[in-house]
Amino acid sequence: MFPSREFRRLSLVLLAIFFLLAADQGFQNWIKEFRKTAIASGISGETYDRAFEGITAPDPWVLEKARYQPEFVAPVWQYFDNRVQKRAIMRGREEKQRLQPWLDRIEQRFGVDPNILLAIWSVESSYGDVLDNEKVMRNVIRSLATLAYADPKRGKFARTQLLAALKILQSGDIDKSHLTGSWAGAMGHTQFIPTSYQAYAVDMDGDGKRDIWNSVPDALGTAASLLAKNGWRRGRTWGYEVTIPERKLPAGTLTVGEWEKLGVKRVRGQRFPRRDDRAELKLPDGRGGPAFLMIKNFFVLKRYNNSDRYATAIGLLADRIGGAPGLVHDWQRPFTPIDSAETEELQRLLKQKGFYEGEIDGKVGPGTRGAIKEFEKSIGVEVQGYPGREVLEQLRKN
Known part of the structure; x- marks a missing residue:
């Protein structure tokens, strides 16, 4: 038996x-x-x-x-949409206004653009929200x-x-x-591993402790310390969105002036401020997506996280927090994009219908895309899993 x-x-x-x-x-x-x-x-x-x-x-x-x-690798559009989005931009501008005296002190001491620090804070911990x-x-x-x-x-x-x-x-x-x-x-707010904390942490608020968990000035000062000690150039940007000619371009580093002679130009007819800066051409989404000339500070950002996508996202978000317009050339995506508030609505509707179990956070990951696919199967349309206006309209109808 x-x-x-x-x-x-x-x-x-x-x-x-x-x-x-x-x-x-x-x-x-x-x-x-x-x-x-x-x-x-x-x-x-x-x-x-x-x-x-x-x-x-x-x-x-x-x-x-x-x-x-997970071995899931986010498509380029998804990586940037989750980080350079309306809610992060608006919150960054609010925090900038609230923390302006501290940001001025940090910039004076370390020479790092406050918008860069706010972008790091956003990407690393959603302005500290994740700490709770x-x-x-x-x-x-x-x-x-x-x-x-x-x-x-x-x-x-x-x-x-x-x-x-x-x-x-x-x-x-x-x-x-x-x-x-x-x-x-x-x-902490800026997500330092212990050895990096030991190397770069600062007591910015003067209370005798280097507290990146509870003191935003300490956390942002510590991020600035890391960048400054790794060669951040005061008063310089991280890179430029550019247009490129059809012909093949060389790999490696050239001066901005040399790139100009090859037909690489700034978007919106803007001029490069320094033609002798050395720069590298980056195409994160291939020739069909936006193109960038990256200069020294881009590579310093990679000392925080050794990823081209990460450093580009920090730079783009920092520019938007500072009031710059969005990209001229958008990422290649097979759907009509929606903003973070609409993405939250999409997640809510998927949850109401029993397809989604994750957080309502306006960020698209494998859970959200999997839920979209299950919804698409249920209504008999082509299964794609894209978080766009097309599927949001279907959810609103059903």
Whole structure:
């Protein structure tokens, strides 16, 4: 006679509990052993014990994020639409007005354009809104210990960052209850990993602490410190939208004047302010999309996040916060775009109809596109998954 379904289910539960307890004991043993490494690195036993007080098991959510990072690569239009959008632009202008005295002080000290700092703040933490989300903000010590103990791929990185986080705690800049960050340990309004915090953090507001979690001036000053120390050029932009000729153009870096001779021109008939700047041509969406000449500060932005898309998004959002118009040449997209408020409406309608379970945030990811596809299947139209006006009108009708 075969075991009943209930018996098999109970057996699986008991087996899972057994392995969980075994993992917990292994984790606790690891914490005891790593204490020696921490003390040898200059961390006091008191700091270490205080940091790990109450931490008895790895964080399963961190392991899930680490092991199941999606392979989905966002189309170019989706990447930029989620970051350079109306709500982020308007909020940036509001924050600029509110923080103008601090932004002036930071610019005077570090020479970094305040609009760039506001754009970084937006992209990294939605102007700090994400810091209140307990689902994604975790105990940094536990997160990094989890990765150091259980993730062979990130173990070395996590151990280095864990030691740095313990030193931050020991310094008194932040207490344990506020030492929170992403699943991989990125912290505060401007999402610094612990070693970057150690290298660049500043006490901008003068309270004796470098608090990027609770002090926006400290966070923005720290971002400016990173850019300044990596060669930011005061008073210069990051790049220019340009038009390019039909013929093939060389790869690599030329002066702006040399690019002009090859037929590369600024959009809207504008002139380049310095023809001797060295620049590289970037086509993020191929020849059919917008083209840019990128100069020194673009490559400094990549020291924050080594991605052409990231640095371009920061530059474009900063320009819009500063009052510049949008792109002359839009991204190549097979649908009619909608703004972030309309995207939230789209998500709401999908949720009401039972197709979407994610957050109503106006940002399109695989969850939103998957829900659109399911809706399109349900009404018998071509399944594409594009978050455009066409599908929004269908949702409003149905």
